[in-house]
Amino acid sequence: MLEQFPPSDAVGYAELAERNGFTGVMATDHFQPWLPQQGQSAHVWSVLGAIGARTTGDFGPGVTTPTFRSHPAIVAQASATLASMYPDRHWLGIGSGEALNEHVVGEYWPEAHERIDRMFEAVEVIRKLFTASIAGRETRHRGPYFRLETTRLWTMPKTAPKILVATAGPVTARRAGKVADGLITTGAPYDRLAALLARFADGARDAGRDANALPRVLQLHLSWAPTDEEAMRNALVEWPIGGMRFSRSDIRSPFEFEQLARTVRPEDFDGRMLVSADPDLHRAHIQRHLDLGFDRIYLHNVGRNQAEFLEVFGRDVLPRLRA
Incomplete structure (x- = not known):
């Protein structure tokens, strides 16, 4: 979470994660943090380049817009560059965006259906560029939201990065299943996630x-x-976002989120995010999602205790998971 850590620290934690048995990294693409006290928001493509140099596993922007x-x-050029530097390791996650990050350029912030249509048209443009550039030819695009004059990517790997589409809704999941190379989603009740995977299929x-x-x-x-009390304190202070049971897409300021965070209570995390000092409870929770x-x-421990988390989960959780 680049909202929580300076970029050099984030790269160091990625390297430490690999030493503890983790095999890949997802990095967030934010212009602002969720909350002022998180304190950071580094440029994701710069950080990913450094992560690629310091690790050997897969990596990508969890969701870029x-x-x-x-x-x-x-975005296609940035992704192709990373894939050229680190063959067969980089993937591209695409999402429809949130006002917190996207409103800063002063454009009209559309309703959800238009944001989703824009996302899928963006996927079309990126795929056109990847396909044409691998073949050594130019392409162009003219659609409802984007124009691309005749061009190509001049730095392009032999194999294009996989394009994964982020969604939390069944209609978008089914649409993603038709055109994307894969799906990204976030934690939610098990039945909702099962339905999402079914629609993607x-x-x-x-x-x-x-x-x-x-x-x-x-x-x-x-x-x-190490204790349940500390785990809950970390959740409430560092990641009250996980307890907000409403759409966050239209909120524009970290200071607005700060006000909303004051309403989050411990019970709001139930069914949405596991808060516990017991590594075995976390292992069972992760296993159920694999099943x-x-x-x-990709695991995000919401506290600042990253080194301790990576060591404990690398020792007590990862070796006991079944693919």
Whole structure:
């Protein structure tokens, strides 16, 4: 979470994670932190370049939004560059965005259906550039939201990065199954996640694709600390976002989130984020998500106790998980 740590610290934790048995890194693409006290918001592409140099596993932007702050062509160029530097390791996560980050460029902030349409058109533009550039030819695009004059990417790997689409809704999940290389979602009640995976699989079948061959990625927030009291304190102070039971997409300021965070209570995390000092409870929680059908799970411990978390989970949790 680049909102919580200076970039050099984040890179160091990625390296430490790998030494403790973790095999990949997802980094957030924010212009602002969720809350003022989180205190950071580094540029994700700069940090990913450093992570690639210091680790050997997979890595990508958990969700970037190639529609407002960055044109899809610029996101395609950044992704292709990383994939050229670190072959077969980088993937590209695409989302529809949140006002917290995207409103800063002064554009009109549209309703959800338009944001989703923009996202899928951005995926189309990026895929056009990847496909044409690998073939050594130019391409162009003219759609409802984006224009691309005749061009290509001049730095391009032999194999394009996989494009994963982020969604929390069944309609978007089915649409993603038709066109994306994989799905990203965040922790939610088990039945809701199972339904989401089912709709993604339906979309893949509609397009004549094998859903089991497509990555199904989960970003799982959790709060672990040596005591339950400390774990809950970390959740309430560092990640009250996890207890907010309403849409956050239209909130524009970390200071607005700070006001809303004051309403979050310990019971608000129930069913949304596991808060516990017991590594075995976390292991069982992660295992259940693997059993649902996710094949990659990126863990975010919400506290500042990252080194301690990486050591404990690398020793007591990861070795006991079944793929």
